[in-house]
Amino acid sequence: MSDFSLALNEDQLTLQKWLHEFAVDVMRPNAEEWDEREEFPWPIVEQAAEIGLYSWEFMAEMMMNDPTGISMVTAIEEIFWGDAGIGMAIMGSGLAAAGIAASGTPEQVMEWVPQCYGDGSKINTGAFAASEPDAGSDVNGYRLSAKYDEAKDEWILNGTKAWITNGGMADIHVVVAVVDPELGSKGHASFIVPPGTAGLTQGQKYKKHGIKASHTAEVVLDDVRVPGHCLLGGKEKLDERLAKVRRGEKGNAQAAMQTFEATRPAVGAQALGIARAATEYATEYAKERHAFGKPIIMNQGIAFMLADMATDLEAARALLYLAAAKVTDNAPDKSRFSAMAKRLATDNGSKVVNDALQLFGGYGYLKDYPIERYWRDLRVHSILEGTNQVMRMIVGRDLLRQ
Numbered sequence: 001m002s003d004f005s006l007a008l009n010e011d012q013l014t015l016q017k018w019l020h021e022f023a024v025d026v027m028r029p030n031a032e033e034w035d036e037r038e039e040f041p042w043p044i045v046e047q048a049a050e051i052g053l054y055s056w057e058f059m060a061e062m063m064m065n066d067p068t069g070i071s072m073v074t075a076i077e078e079i080f081w082g083d084a085g086i087g088m089a090i091m092g093s094g095l096a097a098a099g100i101a102a103s104g105t106p107e108q109v110m111e112w113v114p115q116c117y118g119d120g121s122k123i124n125t126g127a128f129a130a131s132e133p134d135a136g137s138d139v140n141g142y143r144l145s146a147k148y149d150e151a152k153d154e155w156i157l158n159g160t161k162a163w164i165t166n167g168g169m170a171d172i173h174v175v176v177a178v179v180d181p182e183l184g185s186k187g188h189a190s191f192i193v194p195p196g197t198a199g200l201t202q203g204q205k206y207k208k209h210g211i212k213a214s215h216t217a218e219v220v221l222d223d224v225r226v227p228g229h230c231l232l233g234g235k236e237k238l239d240e241r242l243a244k245v246r247r248g249e250k251g252n253a254q255a256a257m258q259t260f261e262a263t264r265p266a267v268g269a270q271a272l273g274i275a276r277a278a279t280e281y282a283t284e285y286a287k288e289r290h291a292f293g294k295p296i297i298m299n300q301g302i303a304f305m306l307a308d309m310a311t312d313l314e315a316a317r318a319l320l321y322l323a324a325a326k327v328t329d330n331a332p333d334k335s336r337f338s339a340m341a342k343r344l345a346t347d348n349g350s351k352v353v354n355d356a357l358q359l360f361g362g363y364g365y366l367k368d369y370p371i372e373r374y375w376r377d378l379r380v381h382s383i384l385e386g387t388n389q390v391m392r393m394i395v396g397r398d399l400l401r402q
Helices: 010-037 042-050 056-064 071-082 084-103 106-112 181-187 235-246 255-288 300-329 334-359 361-365 371-382 388-401
Strands: 126-129 145-149 154-165 172-178 188-193 200-205 216-227
Touching: 010 042, 010 071, 010 084, 010 371, 042 084, 056 071, 056 084, 071 084, 071 255, 071 300, 084 106, 084 126, 084 154, 084 172, 084 188, 084 255, 084 371, 126 154, 154 172, 154 188, 172 216, 181 188, 181 235, 188 216, 255 300, 255 334, 255 371, 300 334, 334 361, 334 371, 334 388, 361 371
Parallel strands: 126 172
Antiparallel strands: 145 154, 145 172, 154 216, 172 188, 200 216
16 A cells, blocks of 8 residues: 555646646636626637647547546546636537447547547537436436338437537537337437438527536437447447347446446546635635634634535545546446545535635625636536436445445
């Protein structure tokens, strides 16, 4: 254990510094404007693309070339420290890329992941469409169907997806569909819907409480036909997996869950970045704000609040690093640790930001201070990619199997 360390290596420290500078110079000065506009921040994403942050190469480096697993967590924490709404706009296409990587063949990954980002001449976006109006955490409740037209080697998709980041506006949609309803969540598969495919439209765009610069909308699919090669993993692999399930044999995790297991530490890192920003801001305020003749940080009640906030952040970060490493190593207990880390980081983050707002008193409730935006932005993270109640279910079921 003497060699154990959570310290970042030299490359990760360089990455952190690079992203911190972008957050300070570009994201924070524009955060309030895009929150108010509630529009996708194309100019900021273009700047991110110019420096290589918004690119498939950056995602590949983070996902495939980091044996520690924590570079992505570190990067996301820093980006969301800058601003959550803009951060989600920059990182949203990564969920589509992760969905392709989780279920696709190497050839499909090479073909489609770059198209989620575009090239130097045109910026693209990607969307991962899993949740539905009546089924979010309950993946068994998905209803969007995929029927195979053998004569044309095409899949026909029908249904509606809900709460989709970049939904409807994206160039590449990764859609989780039901191919065999009798098999429940084991009867799902993921499909690429290429740019310009007829029948895919944007439904309502949601007016959200927080992360307003991120585009979130319904995706409606009406007799959407996609070529057979757009089935991620291929039909032979799908048929083999479905046959095993029908025989009662254990199959692989269904499409949406494979993606979420890999990305839940990222959701926790988003919450960590927001909460860290709130803690730093609250600490500086407590040093400068005077009451009863002294800085309020000198009052034990305030100092203890800040001490608990700092402790909660460090605990969340340590578990996130561990979960990210297990996902990278494809450890047998990666699902449990991914769920635990997401739950702890988002619950701790919610408490930290709530306490930070409390510390500001009435000023924390005003839009003059970013603390109220931090509070709004963080709230959704205990819902994203499975509610925290579902995270507890995942952990509990895993413990039951031991």
